[in-house]
Amino acid sequence: MDGIRSWFDYLSSRTDLVVETLLQTLAYVVTVTVAASIVSITVGVLTRHNALAKELSLSIASVFLTIPSLALFTIFIPIVGLGFAPSFIAMFLYALLPIMRNTVAGLDSVDSSVIESAKGMGLTPNQVLFKVQLPLAWPVILAGIRVSALLTVGISAIATLVAGGGLGDFIKSGLARLPLPNSLEAIWTGVILSLVLALAIDVVLRTVGRFSNPSGVRS
Amino acid sequence: MSTTNVVDNPETLPARRNQSVSQLDLIVIPVFFVLLAILLTVVWIYSDFDGTTTSILEPDRLWTQAQEQITVALWSTVLVIVLAIPLGILVTREGAPRLKNNLVTVLGLGQALPAYGLLVLFFVAFGQGTLTVVLALAAFALLPVLRNTIVGLEQVDKSVIEAGKGMGLNGFQRLRKIELPLAVPVIMGGIRTATIINVGMATLAYLIGGGGLGITIAAGLKLNRPVTILVGALLVALIALAFDFIGGLAQRYLRPKGLS
Amino acid sequence: MNPNPQGPQLEENKVTTPKISLRNVTKTYSGVDQPAVKDLDLDIASGEILVLVGPSGCGKSTTLRLINRMIEPSSGEIIFDGENVTNSDPNELRRRMGYVIQQVGLFPHRTIAENIAVVPKSLKWPKDRIRARVDELLELTGMDPNVYRDRYPKELSGGQAQRVGVARALGAEPDVLLMDEPFGAIDPITRFNLQNEFLRLQSELKKTIVFVTHDIDEAVKMGDRIAILRDQSEIAQLDTPEAILTNPADAFVVDFLGSGAVLKTLTLRRLRDIQLVHPPEITEQTGRADAAAQLRQSDFPYAVLLDDTRRPIAWVDQKNLDSSDSLDSNSRRIPVKLQPEDTLQEALSVMLQTSAGMSAVVDGSGQYLGTCTIQSLAELLTDQPVDGASL
Structure with a gap:
């Protein structure tokens, strides 16, 4: 109980810092998820008729996920320097695969008879894509976006190691000051706020899903 | 953290895409490996090393760090396998469906857990040392193996199990002869992911005195030596790619014959 | 009730x-x-x-x-x-007890032979007995053992898979x-x-x-x-x-x-259960006028043309007899010959395929026995003592 009270004391005495780092992490999550969604969905759509291109994009995206986070965060430092840029690039590369894979899977899963009948009604290929395939694939794509967003929350803690800010700052400063007072509180702040943020993002994206999924399609 | 194979949501997607190793994976990974290796060679040969850089990038030292990194990753993978697969089997047995569903949901959210924070919390709890690192890594990498074990066992065609039951195979025989072999591809996918997570997280071990190539990267960051950072990061990436490749091969060749 | x-x-x-x-x-x-x-x-x-x-x-x-x-x-x-x-x-x-289900449920990671051997193996049969049994069962269910023994279920069609399903259920001679x-x-x-x-x-x-x-x-x-x-x-x-x-x-x-x-x-009924009818029988040797007279005197629209060994060849009507064309070149040939063991349903479908509304019944050696007509089926059906108000 004492631990929890002292943690709340710690939080309430630093609301500005908490809000600032929370917003930094949120900024990463939003920019990374939006950028990765645009790129991944575009790639998924463009490669939908070419099995080789599709597989190749997925393989490359999955290689990024293989590279350890500290390596991917630091590998671009010689080119772009420290701070937001290398962190953004690394998280962007990580976030590609879940969305791309789900876009491909979502488009593949659209019943070919539905596409056939849409063509039969005289819809152009673009109309088929935007009016039939993407709406039907959307629940699956959104699930991929959700995974990427949650992944980004977790990984963004590393950004602090390349001076990128975010909730990882609490963990880093706590670790540096161990075992001084408030060091443990700082570490818990970083971990717990990450989970809270993840939960909040999860709720938001599920709500988005509920309202944006075509009615009649169970998500 | 790398979650190469467990990114899809079990609520919306069938798990079957976890099962197959894309042919291209086994080509693309080596291609990336070679490209990064060439980059490393070029950096190594054409960069001017000052005294500090030379001493950080001492080959013996790098070799020791690489060994530390790999050792920690492997031990933790073994620990994960020993813990997660039996647990996954347990929760998928008849009579525990509630537990399993909750577990899958929690495991999904677990992806948002900052590995960095977890590592530090384990340090606070268990102190400095290799064992702490192994435990922290295992705790984190447990998720994909547990999840894939559950998903892998769940996706086995119920009619096949039913047929086995109808032929008088008891629960243990059905598990051993039908369910586990048919879940192998998915479970292997989870183990491959766990290995990659462990190799990656072992880079952070330096933060709590666990050694590894993270030391080289951190030294480069601290002393502002971009070449050092790059060499460390490339070495780590090469190790991870090598493990992923081996994992891909295992996934491909350990899958039971007869599965499409 | x-x-x-x-x-x-x-x-x-x-x-x-x-x-x-x-x-x-x-x-x-x-x-x-x-x-x-x-x-x-x-x-x-x-x-x-x-x-x-x-x-x-x-x-x-x-x-x-x-x-x-x-x-x-x-x-x-x-x-x-x-x-x-x-x-x-x-x-x-x-x-x-052998157990066969709609989805078959073959073990996809086991070969056909291994699938069939599941129960004999759990009963600890000796290896060579199992091997002989597997081949025997594959033969029995119409699958060539040399072709299918070592294949995996994914290589089978639905029908083949269920053959193996039946073979597997019969594995330990239940x-x-x-x-x-x-x-x-x-x-x-x-x-x-x-x-x-x-x-x-x-x-x-x-x-x-x-x-x-x-x-x-x-x-x-x-x-x-x-x-x-x-x-x-x-x-x-x-x-x-x-x-x-x-x-x-x-x-x-x-x-x-x-x-x-x-x-x-x-x-459920077979041709041998019903009374066959006998339209005029003619051969190529029968004179046209004679044949026409026989046909006119009978109640049948067609006569049956037989060859020298009494195999039915074609249905012949008045028009065929009047024209000068060869009798067996007409369009009402008899391609399907029914036997007494065939069911009335098969007879009906044969009749519906030929425009004559009749089907010829032959014995085992192909010799003509008689004819079954739509009328004889209809009489049989209406004679059926079917209970209740359903009809």
């Missing part, structure tokens, strides 16, 4: 002990008020095919699965070979086969062939078979006896197919048989 839904067949069997008996068996699933199977008494005679048929949800599949205790009964007894097996080891029981809609997921033509082959197989093997289907046509074709079930696996009628079709016990059965019930009797 038929006062004796168990029908006559069982009375004949009364002296012999049934192979399997269900006694007062009830199955209630937890959380459900209504039992799925209520107070069921059922005797299955040795060597018969008993078909359980009924609308979906009537509990026929549950009933089948109670027999090998895939589902444990809530109350009642299961007697197998005179032994009460209600509380015996279910796995041991299942190894004594006396009993339980079949849950075994041909339900297979295309109609393949299903037709599998049904025929299975009946041929059964005529050699004489297993005791409980066969679940929702298809009354399949039930009529496959069953020695049929149990028509309604809700909670209550037996509406249990009898031979012919008795059920000609004498349905109540409105439920009439309804379930559907409007095609009378036509279905055609599948």
Whole structure:
């Protein structure tokens, strides 16, 4: 109980810092998820008729996920320097695969008879894509976006190691000051706020899903 | 953290895409490996090393760090396998469906857990040392193996199990002869992911005195030596790619014959 | 209601002990008020095919699965070979009963041979006996062992997979086969062939078979006896197919048989059961005028043209006789010759294919015996003592 009270004391005495780092992490999550969604969905759509291109994009995206986070965060430092840029690039590369894979899977899963009948009604290929395939694939794509967003929350803690800010700052400063007072509180702040943020993002994206999924399609 | 194979949501997607190793994976990974290796060679040969850089990038030292990194990753993978697969089997047995569903949901959210924070919390709890690192890594990498074990066992065609039951195979025989072999591809996918997570997280071990190539990267960051950072990061990436490749091969060749 | 839904067949069997008996068996699933199977008494005679048929949800599949205790009964007894097996080891029981399901459920990671060997292996048969048995069963089910032994299930078509499913169920020479809609997921033509082959197989093997289907046509074709079930696996009628079709016990059965019930009797009657008719027989040697006179004096629109060995060649009418063309070049040739063993349904379909509305019946050596006409079928149907207000 004492631990929890002292943690709340710690939080309430630093609301500005908490809000600032929370917003930094949120900024990463939003920019990374939006950028990765645009790129991944575009790639998924463009490669939908070419099995080789599709597989190749997925393989490359999955290689990024293989590279350890500290390596991917630091590998671009010689080119772009420290701070937001290398962190953004690394998280962007990580976030590609879940969305791309789900876009491909979502488009593949659209019943070919539905596409056939849409063509039969005289819809152009673009109309088929935007009016039939993407709406039907959307629940699956959104699930991929959700995974990427949650992944980004977790990984963004590393950004602090390349001076990128975010909730990882609490963990880093706590670790540096161990075992001084408030060091443990700082570490818990970083971990717990990450989970809270993840939960909040999860709720938001599920709500988005509920309202944006075509009615009649169970998500 | 790398979650190469467990990114899809079990609520919306069938798990079957976890099962197959894309042919291209086994080509693309080596291609990336070679490209990064060439980059490393070029950096190594054409960069001017000052005294500090030379001493950080001492080959013996790098070799020791690489060994530390790999050792920690492997031990933790073994620990994960020993813990997660039996647990996954347990929760998928008849009579525990509630537990399993909750577990899958929690495991999904677990992806948002900052590995960095977890590592530090384990340090606070268990102190400095290799064992702490192994435990922290295992705790984190447990998720994909547990999840894939559950998903892998769940996706086995119920009619096949039913047929086995109808032929008088008891629960243990059905598990051993039908369910586990048919879940192998998915479970292997989870183990491959766990290995990659462990190799990656072992880079952070330096933060709590666990050694590894993270030391080289951190030294480069601290002393502002971009070449050092790059060499460390490339070495780590090469190790991870090598493990992923081996994992891909295992996934491909350990899958039971007869599965499409 | 038929006062004796168990029908006559069982009375004949009364002296012999049934192979399997269900006694007062009830199955209630937890959380459900209504039992799925209520107070069921059922005797299955040795060597018969008993078909359980009924609308979906009537509990026929549950009933089948109670027999090998895939589902444990809530109350009642299961007697197998005179032994009460209600509380015996279910796995041991299942190894004594072959089990075939609609989805087949072949082990995808095992070869065909390994799939068939599952039960013999758990019974610890010696290796060479298992190998011989596997090949024997593949032969029996029409699969070349040399081709299929080492293949994996994914390389099989649906029909082939179910052949292997049947072979696997027969693996350890069980006396009993339980079949849950075994041909339900297979295309109609393949299903037709599998049904025929299975009946041929059964005529050699004489297993005791409980066969679940929702298809009354399949039930009529496959069953020695049929149990028509309604809700909670209550037996509406249990009898031979012919008795059920000609004498349905109540409105439920009439309804379930559907409007095609009378036509279905055609599948049960054979040509040898009916009186053949004899239109004028002519050969190429018969003079045209003579032939025309014979045809005019008969009631038939066609005469049958026979060759020297009395094989039927074509139907010939007045117009053919008037023209100067060769008689066997006309369009009403007789491509299909029926034999007395063929069913009336087959006769009907042959008649519908030829514009003459007649079909020639020959003996085993192809010699002409007589003719079956649409009229003779129609008379047979209207003479049928079909019970109730359904017609």
